Amino acid sequence: MQAVPAILGDRDVLASAPTGSGKTAAYMLPRAMFSATVHAGVEEAASSVLRDALVISVGRSMAAAAGVTQKLVFVGREEGKLVELRQMASSGFDPPVLVFFKTRERADDAFYES
DSSP states (O other), rough: THHHHHHHTOOEEEEEOOOTSSSSGGGSSSTTEEOOOOOHHHHHHHHHHSSOOOEEOOTOOOOBBBBBBOOOOSSTTTTTHHHHHHHHHOOOOOOOOOOOOSSSSHHHHHHHHH
16 A cells, blocks of 8 residues: 555556555556566666656565465467366366466457367
8 A cells, every 4th residue: 555645646656566466456546557576677667767656565576475376387389378278177276367378369369269
């Protein structure tokens, strides 16, 4: 909640917080950038466009929130994601699941392919 007073005080905010910590709701706040990961290059680029930015870091950098399990699955090619998702669904898993795609179009394609 450190971001709200800063934004009300006419400051930009660059914040990082662990995956699963509830950052999604923060996207409703103008003048703020929230991410699970803020590498030095991203911070540098953001500071070039943000005005009087306040940098806020919650928890350990580059780590998930307690209770969130992360798993990286190498699928070889983009098409392998759909195969892996089908295998996960057939073997059972506890939603929610977050899947990264190279483009939004590819995510849409996967949604309609399944």
